[in-house]
Amino acid sequence: MKIYKDFNFSKISYLGIGPKGKLLIVEDENDLKEVFQNDKSKIVGNCSKIFFAKKRYKNIFYRLDGIYGKIEKISSNRIMVGGGVKFSKFLKFLIDERITGFEELVGIPGTIGGMIKINAGAFGNNISKNLFSIITVEGKTVKKDITFSYRYSNIDKPILFAIFNVEKDKREVIKNRIEYFVKKRSSSQPLNAKTLGSTFKNPSMDIFAWKLIDDAGFRGYCINDICVSKKHTNFIINKGYGNNSDFMKLIKLIKNKVFKLYKIELELEIEIV
Ligand SMILES: Cc1cc2nc3c(=O)[nH]c(=O)nc-3n(C[C@H](O)[C@H](O)[C@H](O)COP(=O)(O)OP(=O)(O)OC[C@H]3O[C@@H](n4cnc5c(N)ncnc54)[C@H](O)[C@@H]3O)c2cc1C
Numbered sequence: 001m002k003i004y005k006d007f008n009f010s011k012i013s014y015l016g017i018g019p020k021g022k023l024l025i026v027e028d029e030n031d032l033k034e035v036f037q038n039d040k041s042k043i044v045g046n047c048s049k050i051f052f053a054k055k056r057y058k059n060i061f062y063r064l065d066g067i068y069g070k071i072e073k074i075s076s077n078r079i080m081v082g083g084g085v086k087f088s089k090f091l092k093f094l095i096d097e098r099i100t101g102f103e104e105l106v107g108i109p110g111t112i113g114g115m116i117k118i119n120a121g122a123f124g125n126n127i128s129k130n131l132f133s134i135i136t137v138e139g140k141t142v143k144k145d146i147t148f149s150y151r152y153s154n155i156d157k158p159i160l161f162a163i164f165n166v167e168k169d170k171r172e173v174i175k176n177r178i179e180y181f182v183k184k185r186s187s188s189q190p191l192n193a194k195t196l197g198s199t200f201k202n203p204s205m206d207i208f209a210w211k212l213i214d215d216a217g218f219r220g221y222c223i224n225d226i227c228v229s230k231k232h233t234n235f236i237i238n239k240g241y242g243n244n245s246d247f248m249k250l251i252k253l254i255k256n257k258v259f260k261l262y263k264i265e266l267e268l269e270i271e272i273v
Contacts, residue, residue, distance in 0.1 A: 001031040002065075009061070014048040014109060016194035016238045017247065021057045027066025032137065032160075035062050042273065043158045045114025046086060049196055051272045053244055064113060068160055073097070078132060079166055083113030083159040091178070100169035101130045103177040107185045109197075113159040118271075119148045123181060128153070135161040151201055151269055190231045194238040199251065200266040209266060210234040216257045223250050 002025035009018025024041075026032055035041050040059035044050060064084030071093045072080045079099070081090060087108055094102055104125035108115065115127040116134060128148040133140050136157035147154040185191065200209040213219075213233040220230040225242040228250070229235040236250060255266050 001025060001027060001034065007061075009047065009052055012047045013050070013052060014046070014194065015051060015196050015242075015247070016240075017242060017244060018047070018052040019055050019057055022060040024060060024062040025065050026062050026068065029067075031066075035060075036137070043113070045084070045111035045117075046109055048109040049114065049118060049270055051196060051247065051270050053248065053272050055244070057273075064111070064158070064160070068113075074163070077166055079164050081112050081162050081164065083111065083116075083161060085112045086110075087112065087115060094166075095171060095174055095178070097166075098168045098171050098174065099166045100174050100177075101125075101167055102127075103174060104181050106178045106181050107189075107191070112162050116159050116162055117153055117155055118151050119153050120151070123184065130164045130166065132163045132165050134159050134163070188232055190229045190235055190237060193229065193235070194240075194242075195229070195235045196270045198234045198269045199236050200234060200254075201269045203264050203266070207264070208234075209269075212258045212262055212264060212266070213254055216254070216261055218254055218257075221250075223253075226250050228254070 004023040006020050007023035008020055010016055012018070024035060026035055038060060042059055042061050044061050044063055064082060068082035068084040070082050071085055071090065074080050087105065087110055090112060091102065091106060104123040105120065105127060108120050108122060110120055116131065119126050119128050121127065128143065131143050133142045134155065136159060138157055198209065202208050210233045213228065218228040219233050221228045223246040225239040226246040227237050227239055229237050236247065258264055258266050
């Protein structure tokens with residue numbers, strides 16, 4: 001197990017804001033057992049959805065790698081993917097193996113575990129669509145025994161592995177589809193900014209958080225270096241020197257104004273820890 005005693009989480013947080021704290025890299029079952037002896041531990045993936053609200057934490061954070069960072073074909077139509085595998089690595093594997101069914105998700109900067117936990121999705125697809133089962137410390141759970149909905153799952157244990165059903169297609173077709181969704185994403189999202197992606201969930205299928213935020217007048221609005229993106233108003237970005245308190249202030253301001261104007265309570269999509 002790799003241990004970083006005073007790790008700077010701002011280096012891995014997609015918002016570029018994070019505390020100093022203890023980070024463990026769990027590489028096998030023995031490491032896992034050690035981590036579970038500490039009841040104050042929290043798993044993190046790529047930190048592309050987590051907002052670290054505090055400057056210091058008593059609990060430790062851990063990430064999966066080693067045996068949980070691998071992808072394996074287990075039959076002609078199933079693959080097993082470690083919970084710590086980054087989606088970008090997974091996608092390269094899919095292209096090599098001519099596997100289709102995940103192209104819409106290109107550009108989501110999460111790990112397989114983090115994506116399944118919150119049922120990440122884009123352009124009408126989501127990570128749970130082709131899922132067959134997950135493996136946690138408690139063993140295997142098949143998809144039909146898990147509740148998935150919009151940006152939600154009821155999984156409450158670290159996802160060590162995921163098994164997906166897969167289908168094949170021509171490599172060129174898969175690549176073209178990926179290219180199409182890359183273009184679609186880059187035309188509407190500030191991809192090079194420091195951000196956690198969508199800040200709030202859409203209140204319903206036809207009421208969009210970005211529209212409420214835009215109509216409430218927040219496009220480009222800043223509190224110091226923390227700003228509502230001009231390109232996508234549900235993305236809050238850190239222009240460089242943003243801090244926790246300005247981020248929290250902006251979230252509160254948006255929630256209050258949207259409620260005052262439209263009587264709609266915006267629910268966070270990001271997770272505050
Ligand atoms: C530019 C940008 C674009 C984005 N676009 C999208 C999008 O299109 N669609 C979308 O859904 N999201 C999007 N996101 C948000 C984010 O990338 C996803 O929600 C992703 O699933 C988070 O994965 P992560 O590994 O970074 O998880 P983290 O942020 O590290 O953690 C998120 C949660 O998952 C839990 N978790 C992490 N790993 C595991 C595990 N192995 N087992 C159990 N729980 C675990 C954590 O404890 C935490 O509760 C975007 C983010 C950014 C920055």
